[in-house]
Amino acid sequence: MYFRKISALTRTGGPGCKRPNRGAPLLPGEQMHQSQPENIDTSSGAIPALLGRLLGERGLQAWVFYLPLAFMVLFFAIPMALTLLWSVFERTQYWMKPGFTLFAYDNFFTSARAENYLYSMIHSAIAVVIAFAIGFPIAVFVRRRLPQTAQHRVVLLFVLPFMISELVRVFALRPVLGRTGPLNSALMELGLISKPISMILFSPTGVIIGDVMSFLPFMVFSGFLAMEAVQPYVFEVCDDLGASTRRTFIDVIVPLAAPGIFAGGLFIFTNSMGVALVPTLLGGPGAVNAGLIANQAIVALDFPLAMAISAIMMATLVLLLYIGHRLFDLTKIIRPIS
């Protein structure tokens, strides 16, 4: 096959590397490659020519690349933006009707829900700090101390716990953290405690443990991706200049890896606030977060309230993403892989 030969011949790369995808199908509005004729034979008739034009590189083939964009706009961006509109609709018995009322926001901010929302923000922030303290040093260790060939393999170790169902991982913590579970039994057998600790399950502590256990791998992934952008000579310079480990970490590593730390932190923060499963299974009575409040509002058929909470949550997310991007340029994280 001549394609295989081409593959072998061009594997070495060359100066043309920097220009992406020359020769791939065109996006609408792009100029066709000089050496590439349009290949439309108009001599055989108008219909084949029209079909060729429709299905050709300036027709459907070009537009097909917009499918993911259209899909995400239609089923993600628009619904998430519309939550703001629906949150001011009037509630009916089973649904809602167009109108303008701030009742849902009033209902949210003047009830215990706002307080619960704030508490869940605090718990989520604590989960972020703990995940950073546990996970980020691993990313630094892997990037800084392991041979290049071994780095990705070690990071892959964290894929396994991340890909096991979050439901199972959270569910599994119940027997482990329970009064008769292995954690309490082990601590008692070691003589570290005289009676089982009950505050690690069905309490805010249980929720924080659940959040950290669920989302910690993401801190390792994003931290590692950010560290990939840091050139190894930076560490050599630090060592040559006699910087201490603490100083290198605070003044060099953290600022350079800030986009990854921010992205990992944001992922953990928003998911801790919005995933209802963790407080439902580990929080006990009274434990709620934004996701659980929205869920409860839907069960109570209070759709405008659910949309108000979704809108607040999405606004928080977009604002944090915007701030993060302005401060740290979040595209830096994906640069090594694109």
Next chain:
Amino acid sequence: MRDDFTSFWGHRLKWTYLLGVVAALLSPVFYVIVISFNEHGFAARIYEFTFDWYRVVFADKVLLESLKWTGYLAVATVAVAVPMGVLAAKFYRRTQRPVPFLVLMLTPLFAPADIMASGLLVYFKHLNGAIEALGDSFGVGWLYGWFELGFMTAVIGLVIYTLPYVFVIILITMSRYRDQQTEAARSCGATAWQAFWHVEFPQIRAGVFSACSFVTILSFNETTRTALLKGGFDTFSNVLVSQMLNIGMSGESYAMAGMMSILSMVVIGAILIYTLARTERLERRARAMAEPSMSA
């Protein structure tokens, strides 16, 4: 450069810490798997190995039905999300404005499941109403029920959830692909499809298959989005949640959780082993090609 290899114990201590964290993350799951094989269930003093709880799961018609639906959802999600991820990665590499596209593709990673699913639920109900009103005004019946909660809406929810993962996996794989190969194929007269299928795809195939497996696992494990968007059928994880909340943690629940974990571990473990073996093979080949020829 000062390195940890000068400090024997420092390096080993860091390795122990890393492996300890992985073990801590996995230990609850292993604990559940161990319990699921105990005839006496959780917190029993005696441990007797049995497959009985798994037999109970496979004899339960509701669970088998939910497994069937979970499988259908996984297949449909793979069929949509993976090609879409390939298109998205190719689009990203060519677009003049990559940042807005990147934000759009990756934001669903940060949007919590309950929040996204609530928004989609209300959106589908409105969309369905709007399309039906359109059908009424044109007097056509086939527009009815397009976005009624059901299989299609659940698939849409799952595609939005899994697409960012596919996008990133494919992007990583494509980053090793040299675009001049496509250009060379086109210069030799290949169509865009031929250049993709015969030149580019063989080199990103591993990433595409990994993406398929990841999507299967993610959709199999997903609970919240399917719970809110699925309409009238149940998935395996939805049945597990309702059992845990309504009946409590029975031996059957442990077996269900064990099944989900074992399946995920086998699939992800296979991908990891394959990826590592392939990387090793490619590195060996690269080393062999780089070595100077010894023949005279």
